[in-house]
Amino acid sequence: MKNPKDGFIRGRLRSVKFAFKGLWILVTTEDSIKAQLFFALIATILGFFFEISATEWAVQFLAIGLVLVAEACNSAIEEVADFIHPEFHIKIGLIKDIAAGAPTFAALISLIIAGIIYIPKIMGIL
Ligand SMILES: Nc1ncnc2c1ncn2[C@@H]1O[C@H](COP(=O)(O)OP(=O)(O)OP(=O)(O)O)[C@@H](O)[C@H]1O
Numbered sequence: 001m002k003n004p005k006d007g008f009i010r011g012r013l014r015s016v017k018f019a020f021k022g023l024w025i026l027v028t029t030e031d032s033i034k035a036q037l038f039f040a041l042i043a044t045i046l047g048f049f050f051e052i053s054a055t056e057w058a059v060q061f062l063a064i065g066l067v068l069v070a071e072a073c074n075s076a077i078e079e080v081a082d083f084i085h086p087e088f089h090i091k092i093g094l095i096k097d098i099a100a101g102a103p104t105f106a107a108l109i110s111l112i113i114a115g116i117i118y119i120p121k122i123m124g125i126l
Helices: 008-029 031-049 054-084 090-125
Strands: none
Touching (some): 008 054, 031 054
């Protein structure tokens, strides 16, 4: 919520504070985010193990970011859906299913990227 007394700088600083609060809530309470952070850690370990290039690191971090952003948006939509209609409703189910499609898209794309980066390297050491 914007405080009308805040100037530009103070307003931006407040927004950053709330944004980091949101990040902390996601990381500490959302199991889907925790799971994706675990996969991100595995990917980072693999990156060091296979000594991937700077471009591959950049693409890998983009893929990790894509999944985390999609998971965060999905969590926010689930929260809104549960708040506005906690009871069972066919439309809430549809909204949640569609929202869940976003991280699924991102995860599938990330798997393809992981395959492009690591399959040739794994073949190389076999
Ligand atoms: N209020 C509801 N009305 C109808 N269907 C619902 C409702 N809540 C959940 N569902 C159905 O159950 C599925 C799972 O919903 P839920 O909120 O448990 O999400 P989830 O993906 O298990 O989330 P998370 O594990 O991140 O909490 C939804 O995708 C939807 O199909």
